[in-house]
Amino acid sequence: MSYLTGKVVVIGLGLIGGSLAKALRTRGICKTVIGYDRDEDELAAGLRLGIIDEAATDLLGAVEVADVVVLAVPVKAMETVLAEMLPALRPETIITDVGSVKGNVIRAAQELFGSVPNRFIPGHPIAGSEKSGVAAADATLFEHHKVIITPLPQSDSDAVTLIARMWQSVGAEVLQMDVERHDEVLAATSHLPHLLAFSLVDTLAQEQDRNDIFRYAAGGFRDFTRIAASDPTMWHDVGLANKTAILQKIDEFTTGLAQLKQAIETEDSRAMLGIFTRAKAAREHFS
Ligand code: NAD
Known part of the structure; x- marks a missing residue:
């Protein structure tokens, strides 16, 4: 052999x-x-x-x-x-x-x-x-x-x-x-989604009626937050080791979320449907 x-x-x-x-x-x-x-x-x-x-x-x-x-x-x-x-x-x-x-x-x-x-x-x-x-x-x-x-x-x-x-x-x-490209791409496709999942679950877990929230959580919540059960040490280390690229992606995400928030606040259906339609097309193309 x-x-x-x-x-x-x-x-x-x-x-x-x-x-x-x-x-x-x-x-x-x-x-x-x-x-x-x-x-x-x-x-x-x-x-x-x-x-x-x-x-x-x-x-x-x-x-x-x-x-x-x-x-x-x-x-x-x-x-x-x-x-x-x-x-x-x-x-x-x-x-x-x-x-x-x-x-x-x-x-x-x-x-x-x-x-x-x-x-x-x-x-x-x-x-x-x-x-x-x-x-x-x-x-x-x-x-x-x-x-x-x-x-x-x-x-x-x-x-x-x-x-x-x-x-x-x-x-x-x-x-x-290339090394820099790797860290940029992974900040977007892996690091940001993990940090969002941790942050969302942590925010919800601090609500007073959290037991109700988790009891009635449906498939979407499960799908979105599965990775929030990942190892804290691993993600602490990733967060610090790829700080620059991750902070950049958090800023971009925050801008996008603020646009969605504003569209809901002002009942701007066109803007809301624009965001959802673009995201749906991109997600379907990816899968
Ligand atoms: P893990 O926690 O399952 O395993 C890490 C192991 O390293 C543990 O057994 C721990 O005891 C040991 N260890 C820690 N410090 C040590 C030291 N100083 N000397 C000797 N052993 C030590 O973690 P994992 O998920 O296997 O992740 C390992 C690496 O793989 C990380 O760098 C992570 O970024 C990378 N990675 C993880 C994933 C994932 O999804 N978990 C995916 C791709 C890459």
């Missing part, structure tokens, strides 16, 4: 790290999948559930033997983990990550290494759910989903190819994007 690579070390064995580890192992893509997590229970569960071949209790020991290191920790922890693993990193080891924001991890690598190593290939799977933790790991999570990789001009082309093939081998479609 020929493997894509030898030892893949997944740091952060939660939903995304666990799902990738499970997919790599189930499909026999690499020789060994080693997991590392600062939470010993998650690590033990990963081993028990057959998601990894080996559980590493020593980060440096694991990184030292890695052919590929996948950083799958929360966005703000990327920097800490990169710094911690630095002493054990061999020049030939390929590093990638799965963070929802790309600019911050690239800046962290630049500060830490002096320049971004040519074998660090940042990535972001556009797949996931409101669940977290290794117990939610799903080997099919990335199938028919996109993964964006954001290589830099100095990136090693063999490393780019290997990371692209790793994601393709677990069923994903791989796209390449």
Whole structure:
């Protein structure tokens, strides 16, 4: 049997790290999948559930033997983990990550290494759910989903190819994007909707008759707010790491909402129907 690579070390064995580890192992893509997590229970569960071949209790020991290191920790922890693993990193080891924001991890690598190593290939799977933790790991999570990789001009082309093939081998479609463009696009399509869902549910939860509101909530509320059950730490980190692009999108959204508010206030049916008709057409085109 020929493997894509030898030892893949997944740091952060939660939903995304666990799902990738499970997919790599189930499909026999690499020789060994080693997991590392600062939470010993998650690590033990990963081993028990057959998601990894080996559980590493020593980060440096694991990184030292890695052919590929996948950083799958929360966005703000990327920097800490990169710094911690630095002493054990061999020049030939390929590093990638799965963070929802790309600019911050690239800046962290630049500060830490002096320049971004040519074998660090940042990535972001556009797949996931409101669940977290290794117990939610799903080997099919990335199938028919996109993964964006954001290589830099100095990136090693063999490393780019290997990371692209790793994601393709677990069923994903791989796209390449510029780092700034990635963070702008994701602020609009993922970060803003999550923040709106959190904000809406939080606002409603503070109302005195909130039990009634939630009891009578129908499908629309459920659809719109499912993602408000996502992990608070993850979204705290994303909010700060992609601050500039997110604030820009919040401003644009606020302007749009104010226009709708004004149209309702002034009973401007033409403006209201204009907004709804344009949005309906855009949404139908998208699905
Ligand atoms: P998760 O909470 O399920 O897992 C994160 C894991 O990292 C946990 O097991 C935690 O114990 C571990 N961890 C945290 N800090 C650590 C450290 N310093 N050292 C070692 N382990 C540490 O989170 P997740 O949903 O799998 O998200 C992981 C990454 O994937 C994040 O960067 C997130 O932005 C990105 N991402 C998430 C989704 C999603 O829908 N959940 C989608 C795409 C990308």
